[in-house]
Amino acid sequence: MATKIQAVKGTREFYPEQMALRNFINDKVRAASESFGYTEWDAPFIEPIALYAAKSGEELVKKQSFVFTDRGGDEVTLRPELTPSLARMIAAKQGELTFPVRWWSFGPFWRYEQPQKGRAREFFQWNIDLLGADSSEADAELIAVAATFLRSVGLDPARAAIFVNDRRLMISQFDALSIPPEKRIEVSNLVDRRSKMEESKWDASALELGLTQSQLDGLKSILGNYDLWKESAELVRLFAALDVLGVKEYVKFDPNIVRGLLYYTGTVFEAFDVSGSVRRAILGGGRYDNLLADVGGQPLPAVGFAMGDVVIGIILQEAGLVPEFSPSPASVLVTVFDDSLRLQSLALTTELRRAGINAMVYPEPAKLPKQFKFADKMKMKVAVTIGPDEAANGQVAVKSLRTGEQVIVTREAAVGTIQKILA
């Protein structure tokens, strides 16, 4: 008995309809990236686990990686993120690359997580980074790329928004409250969780962390102050740049955005669907000026972000923004009337292909209703028939499946007639 082997937990099978969505996202990602002058690149899909041990955080390495020992005895993992590979590849050619470097990538990643809506163990991720510039305008450019993508897929500012903050600003505010430097990470993590917790519980956690009541009050007033960006020279410059980049309506300052990753040093941002059912970030990123030096390269400022395909895919489907799926890339079906005429149908199909038309021929003689039903289900636009009458007169029957109109034309005029219908 054949045993059914299931797909691995947390993976997705891409039937043609899902593949079309993946390609749609990929196409828009490419267009947004290239419109700002970014070049496509990629890294290996398997990497030494040690690559992530340095900077990615224990959670990611110990609990969320697909680790295994290869036949040579080396510990390797399916890549859980791209940035460490980027840092290595940049560092290796730091002397010969032309900076600033603008690179983007769209490829598969794996994380051993509990799968649920918006989260899979195997997913595709867009990464885009600008290395070698530390200006607010560089930060603004990445945010503008993100906004350009959101706009290009049809998500308007009422539906999707990018929230921005700056870690430098938050640190100066923490300092003003006399929050000790060693508590910054814990306080940041607490800020990160605030939107998911009840206020009283959140207050209690803050006090448990060792904050005084007046520090807590001060922190809450910071997190409620949406004009705080005016105190940051960097953010003032950033918003001025976003204005002339034409994406200001997508971007809002939010002091509650801090992001979990350790390596961010300045601007941080996250995009959310503000009206749908998915409560997860669409994309997230920021400035990470220390990473290159941390992996052994020369110090190099950098800014970038990443977007997974799962959340954006759900949002696009919910919003009805996915283009209608076309079951076949062929727009023309050539029917096969009977056994004696099948070669004529094959020959005509070949002619259509040589004229640049995607065309398929029914693979065997069958009742015409069956063949027409097939063409209809495949959403093809034209059905062509060569029956005994047409064959005897050197003609073909060309039917537009959209209008239902059929014309009999000479064999020589067939290609031109079909081209006219498809135009």
Add this chain to the structure above:
RNA sequence: GCGGCUGUAGCUCAAUGGCAGAGCGCCACACUGUGGAUGUGGAUGUUGUGGGUUCGAAACCCAUCAGCCGCCCCA
């Protein structure tokens, strides 16, 4: 890794311990040279999987797998 909910026809779901069903879809025919509409007929299945309780289990119990929700983490 932890806690909860769910799993029945291709899909959406019904059947609360007593013969496993409906709608949609699918196939055939009406229609031997033409799709969408309509009508008539037909097939759906190891009730996720394995065990247990019971005269009898889709239902109750245990285990396991998967999906979903939450925690953790994050794209």
